[in-house]
Amino acid sequence: MDLENQELLDILKKLDKKYTDTGQDLTSYLEGLYHAKYLNYWDYIAQETLLSLQRPRTNFPDEKVFIMYHQITELYFKLTLHELKQLRSKENIDAKYFLSKVGRVNRYFEALTSSFGVMVDGMEREQFLTFRLTLQPASGFQSSQYRLIEIMSTNFLNLVSKDHRANYSSNSDIQEMFEFIYWKEGANHTLTGKKAFTMVQFEEKYNTDFLQMAKESQGNNIWDIYKSLSEEDQNNPEIIEEMKWYDVHVNVNWPLAHYRSAVKYLIAEPHAIAATGGTNWRKYLPPRFQKRIFYPELWSAQEIEDWGKGWVDSVVQEHTVKND
Ligand code: HEM
16 A cells, blocks of 8 residues: 555545544444445346336236336336425525426426337237236326325415315315315216225325325425525526426326326227226326316416317327227
8 A cells, every 4th residue: 555645645534533533443444345345236226126026917028018117107206206305405495406406307207208108109908908907906096106296396275176276275274175185086986986996095005194295395395495586586487487397297298198098098998997997087187177287376377278288189089080
């Protein structure tokens, strides 16, 4: 060892300070370092564990596509939550930081929306309709990360179902509004209007966590953080545009790409009722029916009126014609 090397001595001094400050012994740590194995890619990325997590329930090869694309989506949702959590825990946020985080989230959702073809065009319909029966009553509807993203993004009022929203204000009691959260309109049986078991299980598992997050996000969601920026930053066209894109990605583009999958696989199909457990998804999923909007203050009355329109009709017609 080159003891003349000042850089090396400096780092050793720093290390010595780090360990003695916490009552520990640097020499034994260095001894440990000497014996430690080198890091490699496969351990660092936990490749073996990651690649062991695809566990189909049938022998249909396309079930792996279905599982993996859901997992990829959940990882992007996790990245999104990671950015949102940083945004809400940092103090004195400036425009640059705000833009960089919302920009990242937008890129995650762009990637998700543009990659949805993996589902729409990537599985044989007959395979899907058969292996889907084995997965009942599970549904992407039960994705908790998807709901947490929404809860952290907007005033809770904006997540109240469209028909009940007018009965509340942004200061209303969260628990009361939670009774009318928009997703209760979904996963209901078409014929009886009763909650599907998918929903019963979902509520049992997550309602307490969702309520807790909703309470924590009051005064601290992405809209509140935007409102805490200076007047000048709030009016910055770049920031407004990024916020609007976020709203469009999460509440129109992704839901439409997803809806396209549902239409492709489930519409005009004799097994449709069985494959979804007979739920009301056609009335529930299209964004133009739900009108979920995170930042209504940033949109004109006309834009709100036209929310999610156009695209859905063309997709449904296109597919219905093909199957007629
Ligand atoms: C062939 C592909 C897919 C089909 C046919 C499909 C079908 C459906 C249906 C019918 C619903 C309505 C709820 C229900 O009735 O069960 C739903 C909801 C949902 N699915 Fe999918 N899905 C697909 C892919 C995905 C993927 C890849 C994800 C990613 C995690 C996902 C996440 C969700 C979410 C978050 C909801 C709730 C949406 C809301 O409440 O507005 N789905 N899906």
